[in-house]
Amino acid sequence: MKRDAMRPRGVIGGQPQGLPLLSGLLVGSVLLLAGQVAAEPTAWAAAKAITQDRPYAPAACVEVIQNGGFESGGGVGWQEYSLQGYELVNQYNPWTGVWGAFLGGVNEADDRLSQAVTLPAGASLTLTAWWSLATDEQPYERYDTLTLSLHRPDGSLLVTLATLDNTAEENTWERLTFDLTSYAGQNVTIRFAALTDLSDASDFYLDDVTLLACDSDVTPTPTATGAVATSTPTVTSTVATSTPSATRDPALRVIYLPLILK
Numbered sequence: 086m087k088r089d090a091m092r093p094r095g096v097i098g099g100q101p102q103g104l105p106l107l108s109g110l111l112v113g114s115v116l117l118l119a120g121q122v123a124a125e126p127t128a129w130a131a132a133k134a135i136t137q138d139r140p141y142a143p144a145a146c147v148e149v150i151q152n153g154g155f156e157s158g159g160g161v162g163w164q165e166y167s168l169q170g171y172e173l174v175n176q177y178n179p180w181t182g183v184w185g186a187f188l189g190g191v192n193e194a195d196d197r198l199s200q201a202v203t204l205p206a207g208a209s210l211t212l213t214a215w216w217s218l219a220t221d222e223q224p225y226e227r228y229d230t231l232t233l234s235l236h237r238p239d240g241s242l243l244v245t246l247a248t249l250d251n252t253a254e255e256n257t258w259e260r261l262t263f264d265l266t267s268y269a270g271q272n273v274t275i276r277f278a279a280l281t282d283l284s285d286a287s288d289f290y291l292d293d294v295t296l297l298a299c300d301s302d303v304t305p306t307p308t309a310t311g312a313v314a315t316s317t318p319t320v321t322s323t324v325a326t327s328t329p330s331a332t333r334d335p336a337l338r339v340i341y342l343p344l345i346l347k
Contacts, residue, residue, distance in 0.1 A: 146299035149202050149210075150275075153294040155184035168195035180215045180258050180292035188279035188289045189229060198291070199276040201238075206270035208298035212246075212263045214277075215294075220287035222251040229280065229287035233261070236274040243273060251287045258292075265296070 151162030159165065159174035163186075167173060173196055179185030188196040204210055214233070222228045227250040235243040246263050253259075275296070279289045 145302075146297045147205075149204070149296040149298050150200060150294055153296070154182055155179070155186055155292065156182045158184060162200055164197075164199045164201075166195075166197040166199075168193075171196070173198050178217070178288075178290045180217070180290070182292075186277070186291040188231060188277060188291070189281050190286055190288045192281055192283055192286050194229075194279055194281040194286065196279040197276055198278075199236075199274050201272070201274045202296065203272050204265060204269050205298045207301070208266070208269050209301050210265040210269055210296065210298055212265050212275070212296045213294070214261050215258050215292045216249065216261060217258045217290040218249070218251065218253050218255050218287060219290075220251040220255060221285040222287055223285075224252050227252055228282045228285070229289075231289040232276075232278045232280075234276050234278070235265075235268065236276055238272050238274075240274075243268070243271075249289070 153162075155163075155174050159172055163174060165173045169191060171190075173188055174184060174186050176183055177185065177187045186198055188194070188198060216231065220229065229251045231249040233246045233249075235246065237243050247261060275294075277289075277291060279287075281287055
């Protein structure tokens with residue numbers, strides 16, 4: 086997608102086509118729907134909740150990230166850099182809510198989204214983020230990348246947590262999870278950085294970034310798949326289609342709304 090098109094593939098105003106806007110209250114890991122379109126289709130009648138299985142802060146945990154869901158808009162919590170001058174926090178294609186982040190989307194993109202945080206000493210630390218890909222590149226070779234890394238206060242690289250690229254599955258939302266406990270007590274900058282090559286750009290979408298600092302005896306969030314990454318971080322993920330489907334594996338613990346056919 087080219088950024089001057091002003092919207093991602095298959096999305097109008099940040100919502101998949103044919104779906105009403107959703108608003109609601111996140112209770113634990115369940116998003117309760119608070120509003121639907123007038124004369125709602127029959128397919129929506131029984132769909133009163135979407136299980137997000139997304140992290141929330143138990144009583145003994147604190148959220149370290151500011152504006153991780155981007156719902157406060159740009160300029161809050163995050164530092165944005167775009168070589169070509171684009172606003173990275175926008176309403177193009179959020180996973181939840183109205184706002185998200187969009188990096189890449191043009192040839193020769195160099196986009197960075199960063200936030201400086203203090204990792205509390207003695208805490209158990211879990212970083213999660215949701216991401217999605219749309220690309221014009223061929224899927225068999227890496228051309229465009231999205232890198233998640235931690236940096237020291239002087240800007241030097243502390244650790245690369247993940248490097249994602251155009252060979253990933255398109256048009257899905259995937260949850261990334263990292264255990265940062267071994268970095269407790271440090272001041273770091275969390276950075277998402279997108280680079281694209283000379284042709285066939287890739288779109289990298291981000292949403293719902295959380296960093297929970299918990300007492301060591303508190304589990305920060307339900308986990309849908311696998312173990313949290315070790316001190317050499319590896320990705321554990323939950324995948325969800327960006328176009329809701331009723332046929333996904335229920336073991337993923339993400340319930341999708343039925344398709345509304347034209």
